[in-house]
Amino acid sequence: xxxxxxxxxxxxxxxxxxxxxxxxxxxxxxxxxxxxxxxxxxxxxxxxxxxxxxxxxxxxxxxxxxxxxxxxxxxxxxxxxxxxxxxxxxxxxxxxxxxxxxxxxxxxxxxxxxxxxxxxxxxxxxxxxxxxxxxxxxxxxxxxxxxxxxxxxxxxxxxxxxxxxxxxxxxxxxxxxxxxxxxxxxxxxxxxxxxxxxxxxxxxxxxxxxx
DNA sequence: ACATTAAGTGATT
DNA sequence: AATCACTTAATGT
Numbered sequence: 553x554x555x556x557x558x559x560x561x562x563x564x565x566x567x568x569x570x571x572x573x574x575x576x577x578x579x580x581x582x583x584x585x586x587x588x589x590x591x592x593x594x595x596x597x598x599x600x601x602x603x604x605x606x607x608x609x610x611x612x613x614x615x616x617x618x619x620x621x622x623x624x625x626x627x628x629x630x631x632x633x634x635x636x637x638x639x640x641x642x643x644x645x646x647x648x649x650x651x652x653x654x655x656x657x658x659x660x661x662x663x664x665x666x667x668x669x670x671x672x673x674x675x676x677x678x679x680x681x682x683x684x685x686x687x688x689x690x691x692x693x694x695x696x697x698x699x700x701x702x703x704x705x706x707x708x709x710x711x712x713x714x715x716x717x718x719x720x721x722x723x724x725x726x727x728x729x730x731x732x733x734x735x736x737x738x739x740x741x742x743x744x745x746x747x748x749x750x751x752x753x754x755x756x757x758x759x760x761x762x763x
Numbered sequence: 764a765c766a767t768t769a770a771g772t773g774a775t776t
Numbered sequence: 777a778a779t780c781a782c783t784t785a786a787t788g789t
Contacts, residue, residue, distance in 0.1 A: 734778055
């Protein structure tokens with residue numbers, strides 16, 4: 553039986569029948585900040601729909617480090633999951649709950665089954681591919697063409713937006729790992745930003761002063 | 764008080 | 777920009 557609390561609303565799926573199916577086949581899962589949601593190399597059996605919170609997706613490197621790729625935010629699903637489910641291959645990325653996060657998980661067969669049946673679902677899947685592909689391309693040219701200071705600012709902005717208080721909760725080491733640079737480089741850049749009043753630093757805390 | 768972890772910085776490559 | 781070496785500051789036990 554389902555609880556009194558109505559399952560989260562996904563306005564992008566207007567068809568009542570689809571809403572009903574979401575309710576019927578979906579299962580709510582909660583993760584606390586830091587929980588591993590998907591390990592790289594493991595097979596994916598479920599399709600996640602982010603209800604609240606966010607997931608941090610990164611690409612593990614050979615040497616055990618990771619390069620941050622993107623966040624999954626409410627209303628989104630994971631394109632990588634679609635790919636993996638359709639091709640029946642293990643995940644190539646790693647997902648960790650960035651904050652406390654609620655996800656609606658669906659059995660993977662729904663990807664195929666709902667595509668021809670529900671226009672909004674089909675649109676959702678395709679749009680998801682489109683968006684993620686664009687974002688990945690952006691990440692690539694970010695890495696190859698942008699200077700570290702720009703990358704750092706972009707990173708802080710994104711993380712700031714996701715944080716309820718607009719403050720990035722992370723150590724310099726953690727940021728350095730995400731951006732694949734040395735911790736010292738991050739420390740020095742942040743210090744510089746602080747001198748210019750662009751940022752307020754505290755231990756494990758960075759608040760960006762935009763505008 | 765002591766140990767551990769985070770951050771700041773100069774020097775070297 | 778990476779690495780090393782070292783210092784200083786904040787936090788945990």
